[in-house]
Amino acid sequence: xxxxxxxxxxxxxxxxxxxxxxxxxxxxxxxxxxxxxxxxxxxxxxxxxxxxxxxxxxxxxxxxxxxxxxxxxxxxxxxxxxxxxxxxxxxxxxxxxxxxxxxxxxxxxxxxxxxxxxxxxxxxxxxxxxxxxxxxxxxxxxxxxxxxxxxxxxxxxxxxxxxxxxxxxxxxxxxxxxxxxxxxxxxxxxxxxxxxxxxxxxxxxxxxxxxxxxxxxxxxxxxxxxxxxxxxxxxxxxxxxxxxxxxxxxxxxxxxxxxxxxxxxxxxxxxxxxxxxxxxxxxxxxxxxxxxxxxxxxxxxxxxxxxxxxxxxxxxxxxxxxxxxxxxxxxxxxxxxxxxxxxxxxxxxxxxxxxxxxxxxxxxxxxxxxxxxxxxxxxxxxxxxxxxxxxxxxxxxxxxxxxxxxxxxxxxxxxxxxxxxxxxxxxxxxxxxxxxxxxxxxxxxxxxxxxxxxxxxxxxxxxxxxxxxxxxxxxxx
Amino acid sequence: xxxxxxxxxxxxxxxxxxxxxxxxxxxxxxxxxxxxxxxxxxxxxxxxxxxxxxxxxxxxxxxxxxxxxxxxxxxxxxxxxxxxxxxxxxxxxxxxxxxxxxxxxxxxxxxxxxxxxxxxxxxxxxxxxxxxxxxxxxxxxxxxxxxxxxxxxxxxxxxxxxxxxxxxxxxxxxxxxxxxxxxxxxxxxxxxxxxxxxxxxxxxxxxxxxxxxxxxxxxxxxxxxxxxxxxxxxxxxxxxxxxxxxxxxxxxxxxxxxxxxxxxxxxxxxxxxxxxxxxxxxxxxxxxxxxxxxxxxxxxxxxxxxxxxxxxxxxxxxxxxxxxxxxxxxxxxxxxxxxxxxxxxxxxxxxxxxxxxxxxxxxxxxxxxxxxxxxxxxxxxxxxxxxxxxxxxxxxxxxxxxxxxxxxxxxxxxxxxxxxxxxxxxxxxxxxxxxxxxxxxxxxxxxxxxxxxxxxxxxxxxxxxxxxxxxxxxxxx
Numbered sequence: 001x002x003x004x005x006x007x008x009x010x011x012x013x014x015x016x017x018x019x020x021x022x023x024x025x026x027x028x029x030x031x032x033x034x035x036x037x038x039x040x041x042x043x044x045x046x047x048x049x050x051x052x053x054x055x056x057x058x059x060x061x062x063x064x065x066x067x068x069x070x071x072x073x074x075x076x077x078x079x080x081x082x083x084x085x086x087x088x089x090x091x092x093x094x095x096x097x098x099x100x101x102x103x104x105x106x107x108x109x110x111x112x113x114x115x116x117x118x119x120x121x122x123x124x125x126x127x128x129x130x131x132x133x134x135x136x137x138x139x140x141x142x143x144x145x146x147x148x149x150x151x152x153x154x155x156x157x158x159x160x161x162x163x164x165x166x167x168x169x170x171x172x173x174x175x176x177x178x179x180x181x182x183x184x185x186x187x188x189x190x191x192x193x194x195x196x197x198x199x200x201x202x203x204x205x206x207x208x209x210x211x212x213x214x215x216x217x218x219x220x221x222x223x224x225x226x227x228x229x230x231x232x233x234x235x236x237x238x239x240x241x242x243x244x245x246x247x248x249x250x251x252x253x254x255x256x257x258x259x260x261x262x263x264x265x266x267x268x269x270x271x272x273x274x275x276x277x278x279x280x281x282x283x284x285x286x287x288x289x290x291x292x293x294x295x296x297x298x299x300x301x302x303x304x305x306x307x308x309x310x311x312x313x314x315x316x317x318x319x320x321x322x323x324x325x326x327x328x329x330x331x332x333x334x335x336x337x338x339x340x341x342x343x344x345x346x347x348x349x350x351x352x353x354x355x356x357x358x359x360x361x362x363x364x365x366x367x368x369x370x371x372x373x374x375x376x377x378x379x380x381x382x383x384x385x386x387x388x389x390x391x392x393x394x395x396x397x398x399x400x401x402x403x404x405x406x407x408x409x410x411x412x413x414x415x416x417x418x419x420x421x422x423x424x425x426x427x428x429x430x431x432x433x434x435x436x437x438x439x440x441x442x443x444x445x446x447x448x449x450x451x452x453x454x455x456x457x458x459x460x461x462x463x464x465x466x467x468x469x470x471x472x473x474x475x476x477x
Numbered sequence: 478x479x480x481x482x483x484x485x486x487x488x489x490x491x492x493x494x495x496x497x498x499x500x501x502x503x504x505x506x507x508x509x510x511x512x513x514x515x516x517x518x519x520x521x522x523x524x525x526x527x528x529x530x531x532x533x534x535x536x537x538x539x540x541x542x543x544x545x546x547x548x549x550x551x552x553x554x555x556x557x558x559x560x561x562x563x564x565x566x567x568x569x570x571x572x573x574x575x576x577x578x579x580x581x582x583x584x585x586x587x588x589x590x591x592x593x594x595x596x597x598x599x600x601x602x603x604x605x606x607x608x609x610x611x612x613x614x615x616x617x618x619x620x621x622x623x624x625x626x627x628x629x630x631x632x633x634x635x636x637x638x639x640x641x642x643x644x645x646x647x648x649x650x651x652x653x654x655x656x657x658x659x660x661x662x663x664x665x666x667x668x669x670x671x672x673x674x675x676x677x678x679x680x681x682x683x684x685x686x687x688x689x690x691x692x693x694x695x696x697x698x699x700x701x702x703x704x705x706x707x708x709x710x711x712x713x714x715x716x717x718x719x720x721x722x723x724x725x726x727x728x729x730x731x732x733x734x735x736x737x738x739x740x741x742x743x744x745x746x747x748x749x750x751x752x753x754x755x756x757x758x759x760x761x762x763x764x765x766x767x768x769x770x771x772x773x774x775x776x777x778x779x780x781x782x783x784x785x786x787x788x789x790x791x792x793x794x795x796x797x798x799x800x801x802x803x804x805x806x807x808x809x810x811x812x813x814x815x816x817x818x819x820x821x822x823x824x825x826x827x828x829x830x831x832x833x834x835x836x837x838x839x840x841x842x843x844x845x846x847x848x849x850x851x852x853x854x855x856x857x858x859x860x861x862x863x864x865x866x867x868x869x870x871x872x873x874x875x876x877x878x879x880x881x882x883x884x885x886x887x888x889x890x891x892x893x894x895x896x897x898x899x900x901x902x903x904x905x906x907x908x909x910x911x912x913x914x915x916x917x918x919x920x921x922x923x924x925x926x927x928x929x930x931x932x933x934x935x936x937x938x939x940x941x942x943x944x945x946x947x948x949x950x951x952x953x954x
Contacts, residue, residue: 034872110791110829138791154874168792170870178869181907221795247792252808252832253799259829260791284803285934286796314587314615314737315645315724318698319763322730326761331729352587352736355729392655393647395511397631428907430658430919430931435912442907454907457762 009198009206012100012135013144013188015076017047019098021089022081022105025056025063032080034151035104035141036061041153042145047072067092074098078141083107083119086137087126094130101127103137109194110138110261124196138261139193140169143176145186146212152177160185162293163213163240165203167192167221167261168247174286175217179293183446187212194261201225204232208239215296216240217289221247221257233278241296241469243281245289246271281469291453291462298451299463300421301470302384305330307463308376308420309356311388316456317356320388320425323456327464331355332381342372356388377418385418386459388425391438397431415449424450425459486675486683489577489612490621490665492553494524496575498566499558499582502533502540509557511628512581512618513538518630519622524549544569551575555618560584560596563614564603571607578604580614586671587615587738601673615738616670617646620653622663623689629654637662639770640690640717642680644669644698644738645724651763652694656770660923664689671738678702681709685716692773693717694766698724698734710755718773718946720758722766723748758946768930768939775928776940777898778947779861782807784940785853785897786833788865793933794833797865797902800933804941808832809858819849833865854895862895863936865902868915874908892926901927902936 018039024030036058039048049070050063057063064070067077067089074093079101081089086105093101108120120137127134135141140151145159151169155176162184166172172191180186188210190203200223207216216236223229236242248257249268275282283289307324309331311317321331332355339353345368352358357376359369377385413422424445428438445452453459495516501507513535516525526547527540534540541547544554544566554570556563556578563582570578585597597614604611612618617628622636628646632653639661643649646668653666665687667680677700684693693713700706713719725734726745752759760766784801786808788794798808809832816830822845829835834853836846854862890899901922905915922929930936 031872037873152872154872166792168790168795170790170867171792171796173872174792174867174870177871219792247795247799250799250802250808252802252810253795255808255810255831256791256795256798256829256833259831260795260835285800287932287934313645313647314733315643315648315651315696318645318724318730318733318737319648321733322724322727323762325727325729331727331733333729333732352733354732354736356733358737390647390651393651394654395508395629395631395650396514428905430905430912430916432909432913432916435907436909439907439909455764457764 009133009202012076012133012142013149014147015046015100015149017049017073017075018044018078018149019049019051019067019070019074019076020078020080021051021067022079023050023052023058023063025052025054025058033058035078035080037153038150039148042148042150042157044148049074067096070096077101079103079105079137081105083116083137086119087123090123090126090130090132090134093132098132100133100135102135102139102141104140105136106138108137108196110259112259120194120196127197134197135190136193137196139167140172140191143186143189151191156180156185158185159187159212160297161212161214162186162217162297163207163210163215164189164217164219165192165200165207166190166219167195167200168219169193171219171247171286175219175289175293178290182290182294182442182452184293184297195224199224201228201232204229204236208232208236214240215293216242217293218242218244219247219286219289220244221261230274233274233280237278237280241281242278243283243289243292244271244275245283245286279469279473281465283465287458288461288465291458292465294451294453295462295466298415298449299384299423299466300415302421302463302467304383305467306332306381306383308379308382308385309388310359310373310376310385311356311390311425312359313390313393314352314358316388316390316393317352317358320386320456321356323460324386327460328468329460329464334376334379335381338375338379341375345371373413373418377420377422382420384421384423384463386423386425388456390425390427391429391434392427397433413448422450423459423463424452425456426452426454428454486610486679489553489610489619490626491624492523492577492626494526494550494552495521495555495626496526496528496544496547496551496553497555497557498528498544499556500527500529500535500540502529502531502535505536510535512555512557514630515627516625519625519627519634521625526551544573547573554578556580556582556614558582560593560614563596564600567600567603567607567609567611570609575609577610577612579612579616579618581617582613583615585614585673587736589736597671597673604674611674612667613670614673616644617649617668620663620666628668633657633662635662636664636689637774638689638691639663639694639774640684640687640692641666641694641696642669642677642684643667643696644672644677645696646670648696648724648763652696652766652770655767659767659771659919659929661770661774672701676701678705678709681706681713685709685713691717692770693719694770695719695721696724696763696766697721698738707751710751710757714755714757718758719755720760720766720769721748721752722760722763756946756950758942760942764935765938765942768935769942771928771930772939772943775892775926776861776900776943777892779898779940779944781860782944783809783858783860785856785859785862786865787836787850787853787862788833788867788902789835789837790867790870791829791835791837793865793867793870794829794835797863797933798833800937801863804937805945806937806941811853811856812858815852815856818852822848850890850895854897854899859897861898861900861940863900863902865933867902867904868906868911869904874910890925899927900936900940901929902933903929903931905931
C-alpha cells in the first residue's frame with residue numbers, strides 16, 4: 001500500500017477481521033466496550049477477537065491474553081490500550097500481520113505534554129517502519145454500514161450517500177446521529193483525531209474516488225499541509241458536494257483545538273477564501289451542518305429563491321417571513337387572482353391569505369388546506385413551499401398524537417406530490433408529554449421524503465446555503 | 478378613566494367580573510372555549526358569565542341568551558362574536574355598565590378589505606362615544622396570574638416580574654410558555670392586536686408605572702405614533718429592562734404584518750437606532766427573546782466577559798469556545814498553576830484541562846468534577862461559568878434518568894454555590910425515550926436557579942446581549 005494511491009485505503013472500510021485490544025474486562029458500560037457493543041449491534045459477520053492480558057470472557061466472547069494467542073489472522077486492530085504501550089502494540093501487530101490499527105487511545109500530542117508529543121512521533125515512526133497504517137490516535141475510527149463496522153451502536157444499519165471526515169469523534173457522532181434522526185444515511189464516516197499517519201488529505205483523496213459518496217461533510221480543526229489540502233479539495237469538489245465546519249476559528253476555539261487534536265487552526269479569512277473559491281458550503285456550527293445535510297438529502301434544488309410559506313399563526317407568519325427574507329430568500333406577495341381563488345372556499349376572518357398563508361382558523365378543514373396548498377404551490381411565482389407548525393405557540397398544553405396524525409393527513413404531502421419542492425418546519429417540544437407526538441410527526445415527514453427543520457431560522461439558513469451553492473456551482477465547478 | 482393617565486388601565490388587569498360573549502355552545506375544543514378553559518384552570522374567583530343567543534349550558538356553566546339577561550353587573554367582556562356585530566356588542570356593553578371589552582374576534586383591518594377597515598373604525602368610534610375601552614380586536618387579551626385571568630390554561634399560575642406587550646397572540650403564548658418551561662414567571666401580559674383603542678403607547682405608560690414588572694418584553698409589528706412611542710419608551714427604560722422583538726423588519730415580513738395586525742412596520746435602521754439610544758435589548762427572533770428572558774431572570778450579571786466553559790467532549794469544547802468568542806465573549810486559557818492543581822487528582826489522558834475544561838473521561842468521578850469546578854470558578858480570570866452537556870454526541874442511544882440524576886449530583890450547583898454566576902447548556906433530544914430524562918435535568922437546573930439553554934449558540938448569544946446591555950446601561954440610563 002502507498003500513501004499516494006487513495007484506493008490504498010479501501011481495505012480500512014472492509015476489514016476481514018477485527019481485534020479489540022485493551023478492552024476492559026471489568027466494567028460493562030466502560031468506554032472501551034463501545035466498539036464491542038457496536039460490532040454486536042451491527043452483526044459484524046467476520047471474525048472478531050477481544051484481547052486483554054487478564055483473559056476471561058466479555059458478553060459471551062472469549063478474551064485472548066495477547067494478539068499472538070489469537071488462532072486466526074487479524075486484519076484490523078482497534079487499540080484501546082494505554083498510550084504508553086501503543087508503540088509496542090504496533091510491533092505486535094506487525095508480527096501478527098495486521099494491516100491497520102485504529103487507536104482510540106488518547107493521551108498523546110493533544111495533551112501538550114512534551115513526553116506525550118514524543119510518544120506520538122514514536123508511534124507514527126514504528127508504524128511507518130513496519131508498514132502498518134494508523135487511524136488516530138485519539139479518535140473513534142470508522143463507520144461503514146455496508147461492511148457492518150461502526151463506532152456507535154446507535155448509528156443506522158442501512159447505508160446512504162453522505163460521507164464524513166471528522167477530526168473529532170464526538171462531533172462525528174453528533175452529525176451522524178442527529179442527521180440520521182431526520183432521515184440522512186451515510187456511506188463512510190471517519191473520525192481521524194490526531195492524524196499521526198492517515199490524515200485529512202489522504203482521506204479526501206480516498207473520498208474523491210469513492211462512488212458511494214455524493215455529499216461529503218468535513219469537520220476540520222487544523223491541517224498540516226495546506227498546499228496539498230487545497231489540491232485534494234479541488235479534486236473532491238469536482239464530483240461531490242462538500243460542506244465544511246471549521247473548528248477553532250476564534251482564539252479560544254483554536255486553543256481548544258490545540259488541546260483536542262493538537263491542530264494548528266489557521267486564520268478564518270484563509271478558510272473563508274478557500275470555501276468561496278472551491279464552491280464549498282461553509283457552515284458555522286454543527287446544527288447548521290446537520291440542517292444542510294438534511295437539505296441536500298431531501299430537498300430537490302428549487303429553481304429559484306421564491307418561498308411560499310404556509311402554516312399556522314399570524315405572528316409566526318410575520319417572523320418566518322422575516323427569517324427567510326433576512327437570509328436572502330424572497331417571500332413574494334400572492335397576487336389578487338390567486339387570493340380570490342382561495343377565498344372562494346375559505347373564510348377571510350382568521351386566515352391570512354397572503355404569503356405566508358396563515359391557515360389558523362381552518363385547521364378543521366383538511367380539504368380546504370390541501371386545495372390551498374395545490375393552488376399556491378402551482379402559482380408561477382412559487383419556487384418552493386415551506387409548511388410550518390410551531391407547536392410552542394399553542395394555547396393548550398399537550399400536542400397529542402391524534403393532532404399530529406391529522407396534520408400528517410392534511411400537510412405531509414410526499415415529496416413530488418406538489419408541483420414544487422416542499423420543506424417542513426416542525427418545532428419539537430422539550431415536554432415529554434408532547435415529544436412522542438412530535439416525534440411521530442418527524443418520522444412522518446421523513447417517510448414522505450421531506451426535509452424537516454426545527455426552527456424558522458434553521459430552515460431559512462440551510463435552504464439559503466444550499467441554493468447559493470447550487471447557483472454558484474456552474475461558475476466554480 | 479382617561480387616555481393620558483396610565484393607571485387608568487389598572488382595572489383591566491383586575492376585572493371584578495367577566496362575561497364571555499359569543500362562546501360556541503356546540504363544539505368543545507373550539508377556539509372560543511380557550512378563555513373558559515383558562516378561567517376554569519386558573520380558578521377565577523369572581524363572577525363569570527357565558528353568553529350565546531342559543532342559551533343552554535357549557536361544562537356545567539349556564540349560558541345566558543344575552544348580556545342583558547345576566548343578573549349581576551359585568552365589568553369586563555371577552556368578545557368572541559362575529560366581526561360584523563362587534564359594534565352592536567359595544568352598545569349592549571354600554572347599557573350593561575361594562576368598562577372594557579377585549580375583542581378576540583378577527584376579520585377587521587388586518588384583512589385589508591375596505592369594508593372591514595371601516596368596521597374597525599366604527600367599532601373604535603362607538604367605544605369612544607360610549608366610554609368603553611377596547612383591547613384588540615384580533616388578539617388574545619390579558620394574562621395576569623395575580624388576578625387569575627389568563628388566555629391559556631397552560632400558563633403558570635404563579636406570578637413573577639416579567640411583563641409582555643405583544644401585538645401577536647401566538648407570539649405572546651410562545652414567549653410565556655417557552656420561558657415558563659425554563660422557570661420564568663410573569664407579572665402581566667397583554668396581547669393587543671389591531672390596537673383600535675388601547676395601543677402600545679398607553680400600555681407602555683401603564684407598565685412604566687407598574688412596580689410588579691422589572692423586565693418588559695415587547696413584540697411590536699408596527700406603531701401609529703412614533704414620537705409618542707419614543708417618549709414612553711424613554712420613560713419605561715428608566716425603571717425596567719426592556720427587550721424588543723420587531724416583527725416585519727423585511728419587505729415580506731412587513732407585508733405579513735400588514736395582513737396580521739394592519740401594522741405599518743417602519744425601517745429596520747430606525748428601530749436599530751431607537752434601541753441603541755435607549756439601551757433596549759434588541760433580539761432578532763422569538764427564541765432569542767426567550768433566551769434573554771431566561772438570562773435576565775436567572776443569571777446574576779457577570780462582572781465581565783471571561784467565560785469558563787466546562788463540559789464533555791473535545792470537539793464540543795472547540796465549538797463552544799468558537800461560539801462564545803465569535804459573540805464577543807472571551808474564553809481565557811487556564812494558567813499553568815491552575816491546571817497543575819487539577820492534574821493532582823485528574824488523569825491527563827482523555828481530559829482536556831484548559832478552557833474549555835473537557836471532563837470526558839472523568840464522568841465516573843463526581844468528586845473530581847466538583848473539585849475542578851471549585852478551582853476553575855474560583856480563579857480570578859473567570860467571570861462566569863458555563864457547564865455544557867451536549868447529549869446529541871453520545872455514543873449510546875438513550876439518555877437514561879439515572880444518568881441525568883448523576884449529572885445533577887455532580888454539576889447542578891445551586892446558583893450562588895460557586896464563587897461566580899453559573900449557566901447551563903443542556904441539549905434536549907427529539908427522541909421520546911430521551912426527552913423525559915432531559916426534561917428532569919431541565920427541571921433540576923430551574924430548581925437550582927440556573928439559566929438553562931438548549932445550544933451553545935443560544936447561550937453565547939443571550940449572555941452577550943445581556944452583558945452588553947449591562948455594560949452600556951450607565952451611559953444610557
